[in-house]
Amino acid sequence: MHTASPLAEDEVDPHAVTSPLEILSILRAIEKNKTLIRVHASRPNSTIVTTLLEIRTEDRTIVLDCAPQEDINQRLIAADSVTCEASLDSVNIRFHVAQIQSCTHDNRPALYCGLPAQLSRIQRRDAYRISTPIANPVQCKLIHNETPITLTLDDISTSGLGAFDDDQKLDLTLGRLYPDCSVDLPGVGQIIVSLRVAYSEQRTTANGKVRQRIGFSFENPGRATEMTVQRYVSKLERDLIAKKKGFA
Numbered sequence: 001m002h003t004a005s006p007l008a009e010d011e012v013d014p015h016a017v018t019s020p021l022e023i024l025s026i027l028r029a030i031e032k033n034k035t036l037i038r039v040h041a042s043r044p045n046s047t048i049v050t051t052l053l054e055i056r057t058e059d060r061t062i063v064l065d066c067a068p069q070e071d072i073n074q075r076l077i078a079a080d081s082v083t084c085e086a087s088l089d090s091v092n093i094r095f096h097v098a099q100i101q102s103c104t105h106d107n108r109p110a111l112y113c114g115l116p117a118q119l120s121r122i123q124r125r126d127a128y129r130i131s132t133p134i135a136n137p138v139q140c141k142l143i144h145n146e147t148p149i150t151l152t153l154d155d156i157s158t159s160g161l162g163a164f165d166d167d168q169k170l171d172l173t174l175g176r177l178y179p180d181c182s183v184d185l186p187g188v189g190q191i192i193v194s195l196r197v198a199y200s201e202q203r204t205t206a207n208g209k210v211r212q213r214i215g216f217s218f219e220n221p222g223r224a225t226e227m228t229v230q231r232y233v234s235k236l237e238r239d240l241i242a243k244k245k246g247f248a
Contacts, residue, residue, distance in 0.1 A: 041079030
C-alpha cells in the first residue's frame with residue numbers, strides 16, 4: 001500500500017479538518033452538489049476533473065468517476081499519492097489519498113480510494129485574486145535547502161498567491177512552510193511573508209509547455225502586509241480599467 005505525503009515535520013496545517021464526522025459532512029456536500037473535483041498525481045504526472053459518485057461508509061471509501069482514457073486512470077492508480085481539490089461554497093477543499101484503485105459503479109468503470117484522514121478547508125473570505133502581469137512578471141524569492149529560489153507569480157490576493165516553479169526545485173508537501181519570502185510588488189513596495197503550500201498542479205500552456213504551479217497561503221501576514229497587497233491589487237485593477245478605456 002502506498003503512503004500519502006505527510007506534512008513537513010513539526011508543522012501543522014492551520015486549515016486542517018480532522019473530525020471524521022466533519023470530513024463526512026463536507027464530502028457529502030460535494031457529492032450532493034455534484035461539485036467538480038480536480039484529481040492530480042505528480043509521479044507519474046496525471047490530472048483529471050471528476051465527480052464524487054458515492055461515499056461507502058461501511059468500508060470507509062469514496063468512489064470517483066474515472067477518466068475516459070484508461071492510460072490516465074492507470075497513472076493515477078500507480079501514483080504514490082494523489083491530491084484532490086474542489087471548491088465548495090467559495091471554500092477550497094483539498095485532501096490527499098494514499099492509493100486509488102479501479103472498481104465499478106452502476107456497472108460502469110470507476111475509481112475508489114479510502115476516506116481521507118484529514119482535509120484542508122481554506123476560506124477565501126472576501127479576498128479577491130487577480131492575475132499578475134505577464135509582460136512585467138512579479139517575482140517571489142525564498143530559500144529552500146539553503147539555496148535561493150526565484151518563482152514567477154501567476155496571481156495574488158490578500159490571503160495568498162499562486163506562482164510557477166519552472167525548475168521544480170521546491171518541496172510540494174501540503175502544509176510545507178517557507179518563512180521570510182520576499183515579493184517585490186511594482187509601484188507599491190516589497191513584502192516579507194511566510195508562505196505555506198496549499199496545493200500544486202501541472203499546468204499546460206497554449207504552446208504545450210508544462211509548468212509546475214503552486215498555490216501558497218500567507219501565514220500570519222499581519223495587517224501591514226495585507227494592506228500593501230491590497231494596494232497592489234487595487235493598482236492592477238486601475239491599470240486594467242485604464243487599458244479597457246484606451247488610456248494605457
